[in-house]
Amino acid sequence: MATANSFSYDVLVIGAGGAGLRAAIEAAGKGVSVGLICKSLLGKAHTVMAEGGMAAAMANVDDRDNWKVHFADTMRGGQYVNNWRMAELHAKEAPDRVRELEAWGAVFDRTPDGKILQRNFGGHRYPRLAHVGDRTGLELIRTLQDHTVYLGVKVHMEFTVIDLIVDNGRIAGALAYDRERGRFHVFSAKAVILATGGVGRAFRITSNSWEGTGDGHALAYRAGAQLIDMEFVQFHPTGMVWPPSVKGLLVTEGVRGEGGVLRNSEGRRFMFDDIPDNYKPQTASDPEEGWRYTQGDKSARRPPELLTRDHVARCINREVKAGRGTPHGGVYLDIAWIKEKLPNAAEHIKRKLPSMYHQFKELADLDITKEPMEIGPTTHYIMGGIRVNADSQESTIPGLFAAGECAAGINGANRLGGNSLSDLIVFGKRAGEYAAEFAKTHAAAAISDAAVNDGMKVALAPFDRSGAAENPYKVQSDLQDTMQDLVGIVRIEQEMQEALTRLAALNERASRAGVEGHREYHAGWHTCLDLRNLLAVSEAIARSAIERKESRGGHFRDDYPDKDPAFATFNVGTERASDGSMKVTRIPIPEMPAELKQVIEEQKQ
Numbered sequence: 001m002a003t004a005n006s007f008s009y010d011v012l013v014i015g016a017g018g019a020g021l022r023a024a025i026e027a028a029g030k031g032v033s034v035g036l037i038c039k040s041l042l043g044k045a046h047t048v049m050a051e052g053g054m055a056a057a058m059a060n061v062d063d064r065d066n067w068k069v070h071f072a073d074t075m076r077g078g079q080y081v082n083n084w085r086m087a088e089l090h091a092k093e094a095p096d097r098v099r100e101l102e103a104w105g106a107v108f109d110r111t112p113d114g115k116i117l118q119r120n121f122g123g124h125r126y127p128r129l130a131h132v133g134d135r136t137g138l139e140l141i142r143t144l145q146d147h148t149v150y151l152g153v154k155v156h157m158e159f160t161v162i163d164l165i166v167d168n169g170r171i172a173g174a175l176a177y178d179r180e181r182g183r184f185h186v187f188s189a190k191a192v193i194l195a196t197g198g199v200g201r202a203f204r205i206t207s208n209s210w211e212g213t214g215d216g217h218a219l220a221y222r223a224g225a226q227l228i229d230m231e232f233v234q235f236h237p238t239g240m241v242w243p244p245s246v247k248g249l250l251v252t253e254g255v256r257g258e259g260g261v262l263r264n265s266e267g268r269r270f271m272f273d274d275i276p277d278n279y280k281p282q283t284a285s286d287p288e289e290g291w292r293y294t295q296g297d298k299s300a301r302r303p304p305e306l307l308t309r310d311h312v313a314r315c316i317n318r319e320v321k322a323g324r325g326t327p328h329g330g331v332y333l334d335i336a337w338i339k340e341k342l343p344n345a346a347e348h349i350k351r352k353l354p355s356m357y358h359q360f361k362e363l364a365d366l367d368i369t370k371e372p373m374e375i376g377p378t379t380h381y382i383m384g385g386i387r388v389n390a391d392s393q394e395s396t397i398p399g400l401f402a403a404g405e406c407a408a409g410i411n412g413a414n415r416l417g418g419n420s421l422s423d424l425i426v427f428g429k430r431a432g433e434y435a436a437e438f439a440k441t442h443a444a445a446a447i448s449d450a451a452v453n454d455g456m457k458v459a460l461a462p463f464d465r466s467g468a469a470e471n472p473y474k475v476q477s478d479l480q481d482t483m484q485d486l487v488g489i490v491r492i493e494q495e496m497q498e499a500l501t502r503l504a505a506l507n508e509r510a511s512r513a514g515v516e517g518h519r520e521y522h523a524g525w526h527t528c529l530d531l532r533n534l535l536a537v538s539e540a541i542a543r544s545a546i547e548r549k550e551s552r553g554g555h556f557r558d559d560y561p562d563k564d565p566a567f568a569t570f571n572v573g574t575e576r577a578s579d580g581s582m583k584v585t586r587i588p589i590p591e592m593p594a595e596l597k598q599v600i601e602e603q604k605q
Contacts, residue, residue: 078412182519413553469514
């Protein structure tokens with residue numbers, strides 16, 4: 001059996017995106033030793049792809065905004081199955097976290113009087129997103145990375161965690177390998193924070209980077225933690241559809257926030273055809289009112305292109321299926337039309353959306369200041385994840401914390417654009433704070449040699465299955481097709497049951513997946529190990545979606561197209577049973593305090 005190097009920290013953070021970095025900063029500031037593991041190079045986390053901005057009710061552009069409006073918007077967007085305490089904390093604390101970033105050196109766009117500029121985004125009543133052009137995630141990572149290095153946090157780059165190690169029901173550490181040489185490493189820690197991002201690579205069309213293989217979700221699940229809301233997968237309405245090499249690559253919602261409109265192949269702004277009743281009072285009655293809203297007119301209501309992502313994605317899907325799509329299977333997103341309204345439209349677009357201009361020019365040879373973009377829905381974000389305590393971010397396993405996309409609760413059935421970046425820094429900070437406190441008050445748990453040896457044995461098994469073994473790339477490709485086709489934007493019972501049958505077969509094929517050669521930079525071997533995680537999260541998504549027999553937020557069932565009030569009273573949970581099978585449960589949602597109910601009622605007008 002291979003040997004393993006050893007490291008010991010008070011707090012181990014797994015994941016170096018916005019949540020992981022913010023957690024590491026907070027824990028290090030509390031005086032404990034902190035280790036940080038990142039799957040790729042530091043600064044390359046998927047957070048850099050978040051473009052539009054971070055939502056925080058700072059009221060810099062519209063003085064009617066405050067935490068209560070943000071809270072109500074978040075709960076409405078999540079269809080009221082959110083963890084209301086997390087939504088409350090997020091709305092209250094996001095402005096301070098943004099100001100903190102500014103103090104650490106983040107350079108935000110500015111209003112004429114020098115305040116942090118905020119833009120419109122889908123589902124937000126007022127302009128709320130603090131931003132840096134359309135490169136906000138990059139600025140967030142740059143700022144947090146610099147501060148992490150300044151504090152002396154030890155960073156382990158290009159490491160992948162294989163399994164968490166648990167001792168008598170408490171977290172003890174993690175087993176990992178370095179991607180360069182394939183050597184094993186054991187990390188002992190009093191507390192562990194998971195901040196590993198999403199699961200998009202389980203689907204064929206996704207905006208997620210190669211890292212989004214559900215690692216944190218699956219690590220927690222295999223260790224015995226509970227997952228919730230896994231049925232709620234967000235399909236971002238605007239991903240590139242051409243050329244094929246970039247299909248699914250994100251097109252920021254900021255394009256629509258700056259006045260971009262959606263049209264079908266007939267030139268019709270189809271979003272005006274389908275406005276949900278609960279959003280009609282806040283939605284523009286005609287294109288002219290929608291335009292005035294994007295230009296800061298406080299008397300105007302938002303255009304329907306800025307409705308919630310789940311609704312916009314389904315409307316686009318409807319147009320394509322009805323034969324009113326573009327030549328490459330999408331619809332048109334047009335920002336070039338604003339030349340009818342602004343004298344220097346081209347310069348305005350390049351200044352406000354520099355990355356989008358560059359992305360389409362370089363990858364599709366298209367000038368967005370002159371031509372509309374072809375876009376379509378892309379798997380973007382999962383609202384579901386590890387069940388955590390709202391205040392501390394501790395999971396159902398003592399000493400194991402989670403933050404960011406791999407943690408669940410704040411978003412409910414659907415995430416509002418821009419809430420993700422502020423979620424990272426609000427709950428990354430809380431996870432780091434409470435993990436440090438846990439580490440200070442608990443001794444290290446024991447690392448079992450048997451657990452380490454078993455983990456290494458499982459990890460090395462693909463090398464014993466060379467020759468006639470299954471190709472891991474083909475297994476992953478078939479998994480992506482299964483999830484895209486059978487558990488995608490529109491779902492029905494029969495197809496999801498078929499998906500479970502296929503997933504069982506894919507699990508069996510994955511157990512036969514093999515590779516040859518040595519362990520250094522072995523992408524095939526890495527794929528074999530990623531398959532364990534992808535298959536676990538895919539099964540959780542499918543089983544949870546079957547359990548929720550209604551349509552709500554990012555979960556739409558053609559066989560149950562309406563919301564059912566009975567399903568608003570619980571979250572769907574998944575956990576590992578004693579026999580290794582996946583158990584599905586219903587977890588009652590606690591009663592919301594009267595004062596928060598009052599806030600929601602006040603904001604419904």
